[in-house]
Amino acid sequence: MxxxxxxxxxxxxxxxxxxxxxxxKLARLFPFVGDACRLTMVCRKDDxxxxxxxRAVEDCDAHLLNLNVTDQVTEDGGMVVDLRVGVNNGESxxxxxxxxxxEVINIENESGVDAETMRRRIDELMHYIEL
Numbered sequence: 001m002x003x004x005x006x007x008x009x010x011x012x013x014x015x016x017x018x019x020x021x022x023x024x025k026l027a028r029l030f031p032f033v034g035d036a037c038r039l040t041m042v043c044r045k046d047d048x049x050x051x052x053x054x055r056a057v058e059d060c061d062a063h064l065l066n067l068n069v070t071d072q073v074t075e076d077g078g079m080v081v082d083l084r085v086g087v088n089n090g091e092s093x094x095x096x097x098x099x100x101x102x103e104v105i106n107i108e109n110e111s112g113v114d115a116e117t118m119r120r121r122i123d124e125l126m127h128y129i130e131l
Contacts, residue, residue, distance in 0.1 A: 029066075030084075036065060037090040040106040041097055042078040053083070056096045062087040078103075088118065 041053075050067055057064045063086035072080040085093050094104035 033065060033084070033086060035088050036084055036086050037088060037093075038106075038108045039083045039085065039090050039094060039097070039104050041081050041083065041102045041104045042074055043081065043102045044077070045079050047101060048079060048081070052100055053081070053097070053102065056100045056102070057083070057085050057093055059096045060087065060092045062093055080105075 048069075053067060054064050064083065065086055066082070066084040068082045070080045070082055074080065083093075087093060088109060090104075090107040090109075094107060097104055
């Protein structure tokens with residue numbers, strides 16, 4: 001990817017009001033979503049299809065919020081793709097992507113909700129369902 005195509009390089013070269021407007025554009029492109037997680041996947045360039053990635057995410061009843069092809073390449077020539085999906089825990093999405101032949105190499109929660117908090121929430125929900 002050339003420097004002219006890199007949005008971060010473009011913003012760094014701007015000054016004053018233009019930089020502020022560019023930051024607003026970034027915030028518009030990547031708004032904060034509390035219940036979301038980020039996944040990083042690797043695939044061969046020939047195997048990449050946004051429609052298939054989207055289908056794999058939606059198979060888990062999750063929304064695909066962002067899909068970004070990065071300029072990173074693995075040692076064996078695979079392309080690195082960043083996803084942001086609308087679920088707290090991306091494990092099910094990772095399994096779904098694996099069924100479609102994609103390899104997930106990293107999962108990060110944006111919300112900071114850990115497994116213990118999720119377990120407690122489920123226990124509370126089950127308590128109300130049993131009433």
